[in-house]
Amino acid sequence: MKVVVDGFGGDNAPLSVLQGSALAVKEYGVSIIMTGDESVLRKTAQEHNISVEGITFHHTEDVIEVCDDPTSIVKEHAQSSMAVAMKLLADGEADAFVSAGSTGAVVVGASLIVKRLKGIKRASIATVIPSQQGCFLLADAGANLECRPEMLTQFAMMGSIYMNRIIGVENPRIGLVNVGEEETKGRELQLETFSMLKESGMNFVGNVEARDIPLGKADVVVADGFTGNVILKLTEGLAKFLMGNIKDIFMGSLGGKMAAALVLKDMKKFKQKMDYKEYGGAPLLGSAKPVIKAHGSSDGYAYKNAIRQACDFVKQDVNGEIAKVLREQKAKA
Template identity: 55%
Template sequence: MRVIVDAFGGDDAPLAVLQGCELALKEYDGVEITLVGDIPTMKKVASEHQIDLSQMELIQADDIFDIHTDPVEIRRSMSNSSMAVGLKELAAGNGDAFLSAGSTGALLVGATAFVKRIKGVKRAALAPIMPSATGCFMLIDGGANLDCRPEMLQQFGLMGSIYINKIMEVPSPRVGLANIGAEETKGGELQLEAYQLLKQSNINFIGNVEARDIPLGACDVVVADGFAGNMILKSVEGMGALMIKELKDMFFASTKTKIAALLLKGQLKQFKKRMDYTEYGGAPLMGIAKPVIKAHGSSNPNAFKNAIRQAKEFVQKEVIHEIIANL
C-alpha cells in the first residue's frame, strides 16, 4: 500500500510533510511512501532535522504549485509541479493514494484531469470531516462545485454515506440535506428536488437539517452545494477560532484565571483534541477514480500523519469499489 505525498504543499512544507511521513512509517504497518518534490531540497531539510528518508521513494518535480496560481494552470504551465507529478504517478498506477496540502482548486482540477472521475459520477466533491457534539460528520460538498444540480447532491449523499460507513465504521450513516428549515417543503428548487432524489436513494436519508443542528450532531453526512457547504464549513471554523481566542483571553486575564487554567489542564487538552479536525485526517476528494486527499494548508506533522492513515484506510476499505457498486 503506497501513498504518494506532495512534499511541497502546505504552509510548513516540506518540513512538516517529511516529519509527518516519518511518523506515519513508524506507526502504520504496511504503508510505503513516495515523496514528490525537489529532491535536493528534501534531502537538505531532512538532514537539517534528522529525518530518515531512507525508507521513502523520492520523485523529482521542479515546480511548486503556489496557492495563488490559477488552478487550471496545473494542466498547462504547472504540469511539472509536485502536485501534478504526484497525481500523474497515481494515475499511472505507481501508488494507491495521493495526498497534498496544496491549493484545493488545483487539486480538484488536477485530480479530475489526470486521475479522472469514477465512471458515472457527475462531479467530484471536497468532503471535509469535522467534529460535532456527538463525534464527527462529513460535509459534502465543502466548496468544489458552486452550481449543483439535484442529481449531484444525490450522488454526494451516496458517496458520503459509503465513506462514513467504511472509514468511520458508522453502521447506517444518517444523511441530511443542509436547508433553511426541517420541513420537506423548505428551500429553493435545488433543495426541493434533491430532497426527493435523496429520499429515493438506498441510504439512511433523515431529511433536511438546519445549519444550527449540524455542529450539535444532527447527522453523519451533510449534503450541500459547494457554495452553501463552504459557508457552513468556514463559519464553523471561524466561530471555533473566535471561541478559542475568547477562551485564551479569559485564561490570561489575571493570576487567578491562570490558576484556573492550570486546574483545567486535563480538560482543556481533551477539549482541544476533540475539536481538532486534523485528528480525522484531511478532506477526501469524493468521486475521483482513486483515493485523493486534501490535507489542511496549516497541517502540522501530526495532521500529515493522520492524513496518511486516512489514505491507507481509504484504500484498504475499498471505498471507491463500494461507490462503483452502488452508483
C-alpha cells in the same frame, strides 16, 4: 501499500510532509513516493534528522502555489510536484495521493489528471468536522459551487460509504442543509434533492437546519459547495473567536490563570476533540483513485494522519463500494 505525496504542498512543506511521511512509514509500514526538489527534500530531512527509509524521491522542480490559477496544474504547472504526483497516481505507480497544497489545484488536477469514477457527475471535497456526537462529514465543502440535485444525491451516497467504512459509523444518517426542517422549505435545488434522497433508499433523515449541524443531527451533511464552504469556514472562524475569548478570560487575570490550571486537562481533551488533525485530510470523493487533501497548515502529525486515511481509503475499498452502488443503481434504472 504505496502512497504518493506532494512534497511541496502546504504551509509547512516540505518539513511537515517529510515528518508525516517518516512517521507513516514507521507506524503503518507504508511506502512513500515524494515529489519535489530532491536535493532540498534530502537536505531538509538531514537537517531535521528525519529518516528517509521507505521514502522514494521523485524529482520535480516546479511548485503550484495557492495563489496560482488551479487550472494551471495542467498547463504552466504540469511539471509541478502536485501535478507529477497525480500523474504517478493515475499511471498506477501509487495506490493513493496526499497533498496539503492548493485545494483548487487538487480538485482540478484530480478531475483532469486522475479523472472521476465512471458514472460520478462531480467529485466532492468532503471534510470531517467535529460535533457534539463525535464528527460528521460535510459534502461538498467547496469544490462545486453550483450543483444539481443528482450531484448532491451522489455526494450523499459517497459520503455515507466514507463515514461507514473510514469512520465506522453504522448506517450513517444523511441530512440536507436547508433553511427549515419541512419538506417544502428551500430553493428548487433543495426541494428536488429532498425528493431524490427520500426515494434513494439511503438513510435520509431529512432537512437539517444549520443550528443542528454542530449538535450532530446528521452524519453526512449534504450541501452545494458554496453553502458547504460557508459552513466549513464559519465553523473554523467561530470556534477561533469563541475559544479565543475564553482563552483571554483565562489569561486576563490571576484568578483566570488559577481557573485555567484547574480545568487544563479537560480543556485540552476538548481541544483535541475539536482538532481537525485527528481526522487527517479531506477526501475527494468520486475521484477514480484515492485523493486526500490534507489541511494547508498540517504539521507532521496531521500529515501522518492524512497518509493513514489514504491507506484506509484503499484498504476499505471505498471506491469499489461506490462503483458497486453505481452499478446497482444502473441495473435498477
